[in-house]
Amino acid sequence: MTTQTLSRAELLKQLRTTHAESVKRAQELLKEQKHMQQELCAFFREKPRTVPEAAQATGIPADKVLWFVAAMKKYGIVAEAGMCGDYPLYKKVEEN
Amino acid sequence: MDDLHMDALVIGGGIAGMQSALDLGDQGFQVALVERDPSIGGRMITLSKVFPTLDCCSCITTPKMSAVAHHPNIHLYTYCEIQSVQEHGAGFDVSILQKPRYVDISKCTGCRECEYECPITVPSPFDRNLGAYRAIRVPFSTAVPQKAVLDPEYCLWCGKCEQKCPVEAIDFSQQPETFTIEADSIIMATGFDLTPVSTKKEYGAGKLHNVIDPLMMERFLAPTGPYGRVLRPGDGKEPGSIAYVQCAGSRDETLGITYCSRVCCMYAIKQAMLLNGALPMADITIYYMDIRTFGKGYEQFYQNAKAMGVNFVRGKVASIREDADQNPILKVEMTDTGEIVEQTFDLVVLSQGIVPASHPTVSLPLGSDGFISVPAPDSAPCVTGRPGIFVTGTAAGPMDIVDSIVSASAAAAEASAYIRENGSRLEVEKEALYA
Known part of the structure; x- marks a missing residue:
């Protein structure tokens, strides 16, 4: 069992070395996404908001906010909560 | 093998x-x-x-x-x-x-537990990069085979997916x-592919957020689309006015694509009709050189679209720029009168041609x-x-x-x-x- 675990760890380490460049890019992307998710979730937790409101509050470009909101909606992190004029409102889905 | x-x-x-x-x-x-x-x-x-x-x-x-x-x-x-x-x-x-999937497809059940566990979100080409999925994912809900695939370009090799997989299907040892x-x-x-929009500089060369290609609009109109509704990608606004630019990449000698792509008139009319249903208050305008409805039932389809209120305008769009609110502004030469007009829309769809x-x-x-x-x-x-x-x-x-x-x-x-x-x-x- 230990040998199996060790070989798995070694394999992952080897893959991280082989794909060093893409891992570095992915780590930077992950860092950016974590930060963006924290900011947006905090904003949508207060009350339902639109994408332009979130963009203005966080300083993230509106198209990027929309892309990330669409991703969070897909994975159940945010949900639609009606409309404000021509813009859908989004709210944070509270975890049980 | x-x-x-x-x-x-x-x-x-x-x-x-x-x-x-x-x-x-x-x-x-x-x-x-x-x-x-x-x-x-x-x-x-x-x-x-x-x-x-x-x-x-x-x-x-x-x-x-x-x-x-x-x-x-x-x-x-x-x-x-x-x-x-x-x-x-x-x-x-x-x-x-x-190519290695890093997933044993004889074990994978397509449960997507790995996808939900993966920490990194990446653009989904299935949604023309307007939607997202994870570095390990089932490509789309009706994919065949319904099996996960890991993208090594975005993978951190953290092993979380492997720990979460209930059937031990993740296989990091796979090789090409x-x-x-x-x-x-x-x-x-x-x-086929679409005519690359980057070659059409007068239409924004793909840099205008609210000027999209027809396959993006297909995804917006599909029930499994990235937003679950029709929104413009620049800021998430529900568009109140939408324009189609026909022959955007076909019958165009400057691009070296002199042929007619045959499907653009019909898909534009189809999308206009679907938009009429999805956004009943929206104004939809199709700028065209000729409308070519050659197939069985196609001419009637075109007439139905006109009867539904889709606005067909004979004119060649010379250029597209955007205003401060990212609204595309079309400069159009009205072919019948020679008049040049400018019109602002919320969203523009380029009816791009087909290339191999x-x-x-x-x-x-x-x-x-x-x-x-x-x-x-x-x-x-x-x-x-x-x-x-x-x-x-x-x-x-x-x-x-x-x-x-x-x-x-x-x-x-x-x-x-x-x-x-x-x-x-x-x-x-x-x-x-x-x-």
Whole structure:
């Protein structure tokens, strides 16, 4: 069992070395996404908001906010909560 | 992987490739269907509805995908690339690279636990990069095979997916693997791409957020689209006015694309009708040079769209810029009067033309338009300049879904005749075995 675990760890380490460049890019992307998710979730937790409101509050470009909101909606992190004029409102889905 | 003998090898798992494979499989031939993506379905599975019947695309494509996957005579190879094609008697030796999924597909149940656990979110080409999925994911909800695939370009190799997988399907030890299929005939069903928008600088060269391509609009109109509704990608606004720019990349000598792409008029009309349903208050304008509605029921479809209130304007769009709120402004020459007008919209769709998709390593004569050449288009539209290799669907030239399916059955018939004429190697081997 230990040998199996060790070989798995070694394999992952080897893959991280082989794909060093893409891992570095992915780590930077992950860092950016974590930060963006924290900011947006905090904003949508207060009350339902639109994408332009979130963009203005966080300083993230509106198209990027929309892309990330669409991703969070897909994975159940945010949900639609009606409309404000021509813009859908989004709210944070509270975890049980 | 062992080398394999097949009667036919179909390259491309879109609607045309699937139809050819099914027709040959139903005749008792052993068929290999090779697809470069992790799922079959091609472009058609990404579309919303078909014209002129407005039937659901997914409802037509999904049963065919399933039929291919479960057909006893069809051998499906997804996430594979053709490396070389060598002639071998009247047939071919095709070298194929199986890219690693890092998932054991014999174990994976498609439960997507790995996808939910993966920490990194990446653009989804299925949604024209307007939607997202994770570095490990099932490509889309109706993918065939319904198996996960890991993208090494975005993977952190953190191992979280492996820990979460309930059936121990994650396999980090997978390597690219090459194998050979000996095939008596080949059908090219490699499909199309859109005219690259970056070449159209006067239309923003792809840099204007609210100027989109027609396949993006297809995703917005599909029930599984990235936003679940029609929103403009620049800021998430529900558009109140939408313009279509026809011939944006077809019949355009400056781009070297002088031909008509045949489907743009009809898909624009179809999308306009669907938008009329999705956004009843929206104004929809189609700027056109000519409207070409050549197929059965197509002219009536066009007349219906006009009756529904879609605004058809004869004019050539000279340029597109945007205002401070990212609203596209169209500068249009009204063809009938010569007048130049400017009009602002919330969203603009460029009815881009069709160009051939990049062909795999199969040496075939191409026409001046870049599509696979067919020396006798009037009498044998699926027969290429190389004996034993046939072409179907948009690999041969622009055509709609109806014509692609007809062409697929024609290519299958040509391949069937070729195999019978030259003697199936499988049959020859069987006869030798029992002699």
